[in-house]
Amino acid sequence: MKTQKGCKAIVIGAGVAGLASAIRLVAEGYQVQIFEKNDFCGGKLSQIKLGEFRFDAGPSLFTMPHLVEELYWISGKKSTDFRYHKLDEVCRYFFPDGTRFHMPANEEDRIRVLSNTLGEDPEMLRKYLETSRFRYETIGRLFVERCLRKVSTFFNPLAFKAYLNLGKLGLFSSLASWNKRMFRNPLTQQLFNRYATYNGSDPFQTPAVMGMIPHLEYGIGAFFPKGGMIRITESLQELALELGVEIRTGVAVESIQTSGNKATGIQTEQGIFECDVLVSAVDVSLTYNRLLGKKSKAEKYSRLPKSTSAIIWYWGIGRQTPQTGLHNIFFSSDYPKEFQQLFGVKTMPDEPSIYLNISSKENSEDAPEGKENWFVMVNAPANEGQDWDTLLAETRKFVLKKLSAELGFMVEDFIEAETVLDPRSLETRTGGVGGALYGNNSNHPFAAFLRHANFSSEYSNLFFCGGTVHPGGGIPLALQSARIAVDYVKEKA
């Protein structure tokens, strides 16, 4: 039932979470305005153009597309302009010892490749993927789809199924130690350890329950939106506008206005805007620090250990590379050291693993004919004032040397266009503290309980969504956070 006709809602921030919450609020009958500080929408999910090369600026792996489609369904619209397809090949792997293979999406082909190339027992691989599915279907769905502040989350058939299978969930050992028990080849262990980085965590610390993440890629699938990742942002923006949402870009929110236990509106350089419901879809520490002026609460959340950030080079490459695919990983030879440097020393690893994404492999318009658009990313610690200029220069040298050796040509000689983002610029571009890609890390078994809830305990009509609050970072979780926040709006406002 639409009970809120005429009530005004304001959303701060037009990242995917902000756009999704605006669409959901319209479906509940609200008149919605979004205020976005950048002159473009999308936040982390935006794009960069360098001459004739186009790059998705942030996310490159698209999982759980039904969460985008759901926004069309609830709005009574058809997602005719948002198309995507499932990838047949998930990733190409390059190991330092010369082992290379393409990981197929099809389960039997995948098991065959892993057993032929890495010598793993096919039955063990099946068991691993089945456990991954089980973890996702039980604890994953409990923690990701529901609010952790409700007693009902912990007393329902799904929760009881989880309690009855505690040993299978992997709550009490690290992902790396579980992978070591399951696989004999250290390369297979490294491959599956990498899934911890999908939410910016350390495989040697994060609990083995994160072994659910491969299920997203293998069980549900990896997808590619027609036109590139930017189409997710553009489609949601188009849908929001069609539904009558007013999107004000280039307008930073300076503060949240409050009276008693209510948030009454926002202050911008264009004046004060009042509302009945306020949703903050920006970093939660930033909301407390700059918008509410609550320094101690801001500090509480900014002190929580952050996920990795990244250095990303966007290179227009003046040739093609048949040995690469859409997603490519060039692994380091010492994964424990790499993560010790990222999370322990909080510096750039001497030998970082490199992720190379080339969207022009799927979307030929992203690069001129005969050329490729390279998104070259290495994990970095969140910004704490490290000497980034020096670290950038050293890491760029390493990356060029490594990719040149792996691909058999001098990469630098083919760079026709270049720009770079690092933890500092990621922080200014999106307002995310430390430039962390996924908010807080999940290295601690109780990390999920430390994330901010999707509502304010102080202001009855203030709600939170986005990658820094429950259930966490990444496009699917940011979209889920918008759903949970608007469920609270329905309940509380």
Ligand SMILES: Cc1cc2nc3c(=O)[nH]c(=O)nc-3n(C[C@H](O)[C@H](O)[C@H](O)COP(=O)(O)OP(=O)(O)OC[C@H]3O[C@@H](n4cnc5c(N)ncnc54)[C@H](O)[C@@H]3O)c2cc1C
């Ligand atoms: C390099 C990189 C790679 C990634 N890879 C993947 C991937 O492959 N797959 C995946 O699922 N996820 C990936 N992620 C994570 C994913 O992008 C994020 O979790 C998700 O986009 C977060 O969306 P959000 O809406 O919560 O926040 P954001 O995108 O950060 O949006 C917040 C918005 O708020 C705006 N804002 C901030 N302050 C104000 C203010 N005062 N007033 C008004 N507006 C304000 C910002 O400008 C921004 O537009 C990646 C992220 C990065 C950066």
